[in-house]
Each structure stands twice: as structure tokens, then as C-alpha cells.
Amino acid sequence: MGNLLDMNPIISATLQTLSKSRILIENLDDQILINASIGPYYSSIGSHLRHIFDFYHCIIEGVKSNHVDLTCRKRDKEVETSCLIALEYLENIQRGLGNYPNILLKEVTVVDDLGLGKTEISYTHASLLAQANSHAIHHYAIINYILHGLNVSISDLSFGYNPTTPSL
Structure with missing residues (x-):
């Protein structure tokens, strides 16, 4: 993985955003990672991280075929329960993004379920x-x-805040 400044701005921004996951994971233990006691949804930090990583995994896996199915995620429960496994998954995602081919303006077919069943959508890799x-x-x-x-x-x-959110 090269220097973030030498990469495409979208890849750089993505890797910078994902670096926050590393900071988070390194400051948690497995018990905090799996804790699902906070309402109203009672989801765990681990389940959210796994979901984020699965989304990127689908993208990386679909590069060669130019077909990304966001409904076909790994959903590995160990990622949700082990900081070590979550960190390994993150590192694999970061490597995959660091090696992303220079095809960001090329169209890619994306399968997603927007609430009415699976549908195919044309994106660019950048979008x-x-x-x-x-x-x-x-x-x-x-x-x-x-x-x-x-x-x-x-x-x-800045964790959890969109870069466009006004700061006080």
C-alpha cells in the first residue's frame, strides 16, 4: 500500500476513513466489541464493523468481474466477536483497496436490495x-x-462525524 497522498483521492479518503476502525479496534476488548446492551437497536460495535468491512469486501471481490453484489456478504460472526479477527479482516480490506486498479471512472454493475428485492444498478467504481x-x-x-x-x-x-458536519 503506497502513501495516501500518492493515491487517487477516493482511495485515499476511503483508507483514511477505515483507519478509524483500526484506532477503534485497538482501543477495545472483545467484551466491548460484542456488547449489545445499548438501545434502541441493541446492536454491537462488532456487528457494525463487520457490516462495514463486508461492504468493502464485496467491492474488492467484484473488481475482476466488474460485478459487485452487495447482498452477498460474508457475515463472519467471528469478526463481530474478536478484535483480533476484526483487525485481520480490516487489514485485508485495506490491502485490497491499496491495490485497487486504476478503473475508478469505469462503470460497474452493482446488485443491491433497496427494499423491493435485488436490483442491478450502474455505478462507476468511484461512485x-x-x-x-x-x-x-x-x-x-x-x-x-x-x-x-x-x-x-x-x-x-471526529469519529462518527461526516467531514461536512460543521464543527463548533
Whole structure:
């Protein structure tokens, strides 16, 4: 993986966003990762991280075929319950993104379920990665809510906030 400044801005931004996952995981233990006691949804930090990583895994797996099925995710429960496994999955995703081919403006067929069943959508690789980045930040906001409920803090004050959110 090269220097972030030498990469395409979308890949750089994506890797920068995902680096927040590393900071988070390295500051948690497995018991906090699996804790699903915070309402109203009672989901765990691990389940949100696994979901984020699965989204990127689908993208990376679909590069060669130029067909990304976002409904066909790994859903490996060990990622949700082990900081070590989650970190390994993250590192694989980061490697895959660091080696992403220079095809960001090329169209890619994406399969997703928008609520009415699976549908195929035409994206560019750039727009798909931008969506994945926003999707990750959205889940970071939920994770931040869970962290707050668990009285756990991390040192990154921008964690869970979209870069366009006005700061005080």
C-alpha cells in the first residue's frame, strides 16, 4: 500500500476513513466489541464493523468481474466477536483497496436490495467507493452512540462525524 497522498483521492479518503476502525479496534476488548446492551437497536460495535468491512469486501471481490453484489456478504460472526479477527479482516480490506486498479471512472454493475428485492444498478467504481465511504461514516456514528452508552471514549473526536458536519 503506497502513501495516501500518492493515491487517487477516493482511495485515499476511503483508507483514511477505515483507519478509524483500526484506532477503534485497538482501543477495545472483545467484551466491548460484542456488547449489545445499548438501545434502541441493541446492536454491537462488532456487528457494525463487520457490516462495514463486508461492504468493502464485496467491492474488492467484484473488481475482476466488474460485478459487485452487495447482498452477498460474508457475515463472519467471528469478526463481530474478536478484535483480533476484526483487525485481520480490516487489514485485508485495506490491502485490497491499496491495490485497487486504476478503473475508478469505469462503470460497474452493482446488485443491491433497496427494499423491493435485488436490483442491478450502474455505478462507476468511484461512485461505489464514495458510497461505501459515506456508509462507513454513517455506521461510525451509530458506533459512537454505542460507545457513549457504554461510557467508552476514544481519542478521535471526529469519529462518527461526516467531514461536512460543521464543527463548533
